[in-house]
Amino acid sequence: MTLDATTYAELREIAGRYPQPRSGLLPMLHLVQSVEGRVTAEGIEACAEILELSAADVSGVATFYTMYKRRAVGDYHVGVCTNTLCAVMGGDVIFERLKEHLGIGNDETTEDGAITLEHIECNAACDYAPVMTVNWEFMDNMDPSSATQLVDDLRAGKEVRSTRGPRICTWREAERVIAGFPDDLVDEGPAAGAPSLVGLKIAREQGWKAPEGDK
Amino acid sequence: MTDTLTPVLSDNWDADKPWTRASYERSGGYEALKQALGMQPDELIQLVKDSGLRGRGGAGFPTGMKWGFIPQDNPKPKYLVVNADESEPGTCKDIPLMLASPHTLLEGVIISSYAIRAHTAFIYVRGEVLHVIRRLHAAVREAYDAGHLGKDIHGSGYDLDVVVHAGAGAYICGEETALLDSLEGRRGQPRLRPPFPAVAGLYASPTVINNVESIASVPSIVRNGAAWFASMGTERSKGMTLYSLSGHVTNPGQFEAPLGITLRELLKLAGGVRDGHRLKFWTPGGSSTPILTDEHLDVPLDYEGVGKAGSMLGTKALQIFDETVCVVRATLRWTEFYKHESCGKCTPCREGTWWLVQVLARLEKGEGSPEDLDTLLDQCDNILGRSFCALADGAASPIMSSLQYFRDEYLAHLEVGGCPFDPVASTVFATAGASA
Numbered sequence: 001m002t003l004d005a006t007t008y009a010e011l012r013e014i015a016g017r018y019p020q021p022r023s024g025l026l027p028m029l030h031l032v033q034s035v036e037g038r039v040t041a042e043g044i045e046a047c048a049e050i051l052e053l054s055a056a057d058v059s060g061v062a063t064f065y066t067m068y069k070r071r072a073v074g075d076y077h078v079g080v081c082t083n084t085l086c087a088v089m090g091g092d093v094i095f096e097r098l099k100e101h102l103g104i105g106n107d108e109t110t111e112d113g114a115i116t117l118e119h120i121e122c123n124a125a126c127d128y129a130p131v132m133t134v135n136w137e138f139m140d141n142m143d144p145s146s147a148t149q150l151v152d153d154l155r156a157g158k159e160v161r162s163t164r165g166p167r168i169c170t171w172r173e174a175e176r177v178i179a180g181f182p183d184d185l186v187d188e189g190p191a192a193g194a195p196s197l198v199g200l201k202i203a204r205e206q207g208w209k210a211p212e213g214d215k
Numbered sequence: 216m217t218d219t220l221t222p223v224l225s226d227n228w229d230a231d232k233p234w235t236r237a238s239y240e241r242s243g244g245y246e247a248l249k250q251a252l253g254m255q256p257d258e259l260i261q262l263v264k265d266s267g268l269r270g271r272g273g274a275g276f277p278t279g280m281k282w283g284f285i286p287q288d289n290p291k292p293k294y295l296v297v298n299a300d301e302s303e304p305g306t307c308k309d310i311p312l313m314l315a316s317p318h319t320l321l322e323g324v325i326i327s328s329y330a331i332r333a334h335t336a337f338i339y340v341r342g343e344v345l346h347v348i349r350r351l352h353a354a355v356r357e358a359y360d361a362g363h364l365g366k367d368i369h370g371s372g373y374d375l376d377v378v379v380h381a382g383a384g385a386y387i388c389g390e391e392t393a394l395l396d397s398l399e400g401r402r403g404q405p406r407l408r409p410p411f412p413a414v415a416g417l418y419a420s421p422t423v424i425n426n427v428e429s430i431a432s433v434p435s436i437v438r439n440g441a442a443w444f445a446s447m448g449t450e451r452s453k454g455m456t457l458y459s460l461s462g463h464v465t466n467p468g469q470f471e472a473p474l475g476i477t478l479r480e481l482l483k484l485a486g487g488v489r490d491g492h493r494l495k496f497w498t499p500g501g502s503s504t505p506i507l508t509d510e511h512l513d514v515p516l517d518y519e520g521v522g523k524a525g526s527m528l529g530t531k532a533l534q535i536f537d538e539t540v541c542v543v544r545a546t547l548r549w550t551e552f553y554k555h556e557s558c559g560k561c562t563p564c565r566e567g568t569w570w571l572v573q574v575l576a577r578l579e580k581g582e583g584s585p586e587d588l589d590t591l592l593d594q595c596d597n598i599l600g601r602s603f604c605a606l607a608d609g610a611a612s613p614i615m616s617s618l619q620y621f622r623d624e625y626l627a628h629l630e631v632g633g634c635p636f637d638p639v640a641s642t643v644f645a646t647a648g649a650s651a
Contacts, residue, residue, distance in 0.1 A: 023380075026381070026383050026400065027381060068383055083502075083552055084534075085461055085534050085536075088544070090642035090644055121555070121556070122305070122306070123344070124307045124341070126306070126532065127460065127461045127469065128307075129462070130642075133343065136344060138344075144644070165346035178381045182353065185349060186349040186353040189346060191230070191232065192228045192229075195466070196469050197225075197228055198469065198470070199225065199469050200228055200469075206218075209218060209221065210223045210447070210455060211447065213443050
């Protein structure tokens with residue numbers, strides 16, 4: 001695959017958002033992934049050319065961050081949090097079950113190109129443990145059976161919705177949003193899940209409030 | 216007497232579509248911006264100083280003082296950078312805030328930028344939270360449309376642009392100088408200080424870096440006054456804050472309370488430790504803060520109280536573990552995390568975290584010797600305080616504190632030749648009979 005003129009223009013547009021163009025490198029690499037399905041040598045060369053850096057400089061950055069993938073990612077990147085809290089709450093069991101169910105290991109993709117499985121670090125949703133992600137959308141309060149159902153639904157092409165977000169798009173579409181080209185899904189999904197509101201709900205029931213302002 | 220819970224930041228999270236500008240403005244949003252633009256920037260800095268607001272990202276440094284360090288006679292541009300790279304294990308407050316009410320943060324960004332005289336601000340959000348990124352982008356777009364951003368904001372003559380910048384997966388970028396390197400398009404590796412970012416930060420220009428919750432607290436201070444903010448909390452830890460309870464509690468979640476509430480009170484609100492179990496250990500503010508035990512239920516959760524108990528308030532991420540959890544397993548997993556996330560710049564951290572994993576993994580399998588416990592402490596001693604940033608210090612915290620409180624549990628692994636705990640017992644589905 002080759003990067004076309006549109007992609008080059010969008011890469012330049014990203015660099016143009018910043019006082020110094022190099023600041024655009026991280027989102028530019030996300031855009032490369034959205035077009036190429038991974039960080040390719042060609043994508044690295046394109047970023048290097050636009051930012052007037054060496055390919056080695058860009059490679060050095062691309063290999064530092066875990067969201068950048070050297071191998072092709074499936075349509076659905078499925079993450080299972082196995083940091084301590086999620087792990088003991090069930091993340092370890094879920095991850096083992098999914099490896100077995102999908103017949104793949106960590107950071108591997110199913111043969112049909114649908115699912116890439118990865119154990120991830122804390123994704124800032126600990127009050128919803130055990131937490132999974134699909135293309136970086138939250139899938140909260142998971143267990144082994146809901147996890148296997150989730151990947152089965154994704155492989156069957158059924159519509160899947162994040163528990164705190166919209167319907168799941170593809171990994172490439174997600175990477176485009178992360179690169180700073182939003183889609184139209186912002187108003188889908190709730191403002192918050194129940195755990196985010198648990199304290200607020202008690203405050204409402206008890207009539208508890210912050211003090212009145214002093215001016 | 217202040218109420219037990221004091222929702223301010225979370226007060227509109229149950230409103231209809233609170234992420235939209237219309238909803239935010241219905242609940243009084245952007246009124247503080249108009250007030251602030253009628254004040255002198257230095258008055259705003261003084262206001263935030265007087266409020267006693269301290270950084271909510273973990274370190275607790277006074278926010279107004281940080282702003283005051285910006286040398287206004289420096290001819291270079293000034294920058295505000297919001298640290299929205301929430302990644303500290305257990306920490307889960309900024310993500311729900313930005314998902315539900317991104318305009319609260321954005322209004323804070325505009326006021327804070329005006330105060331420090333920045334004309335460009337960045338929100339560095341971690342890349343792995345797609346819907347939050349969407350909502351931030353939409354909020355920024357709406358703010359431009361309403362004239363809250365851009366040129367000559369509401370006729371004040373003040374210009375501001377805000378860039379939402381997504382990261383790419385690296386815990387270390389939550390460290391402020393690593394974040395700056397990352398925002399400059401480099402590997403996220405911490406810088407040696409001094410110079411501090413206030414003097415030479417982004418593009419070697421004066422830069423303020425604040426946590427999401429700190430910046431999001433600013434509009435409420437402008438609207439209600441410094442004395443109002445300081446009327447909540449304790450003597451040196453002022454204001455309301457988000458406490459995040461996770462793990463083995465009946466109703467985990469966010470609780471916005473004045474600083475100084477205790478875990479005993481919070482657990483009561485959360486319905487207690489899950490049914491039939493008891494508290495074993497907990498982190499007060501993420502995995503980098505030394506663990507505490509059931510002896511510490513009445514410690515005031517403010518900067519001083521938790522410090523006096525031998526830990527740190529950190530991000531107020533209270534991870535609760537009951538008696539089914541093996542402390543050695545928990546510590547090993549955190550240590551593997553620090554090893555994975557070490558950026559590799561400083562040798563004590565890069566090599567030390569690797570060795571910590573080796574020793575802990577052997578102990579967890581029951582294959583080590585009692586001398587390994589002293590070796591671990593010796594390794595921690597050679598890592599703690601010997602690197603550019605605090606990642607390595609964080610790695611030492613769970614090990615040193617778990618050895619302090621649960622040394623016998625480490626030894627029990629050696630006695631039985633393995634882990635004496637059933638890993639399924641700690642899962643949320645243990646009672647449902649599910650297992651791998």
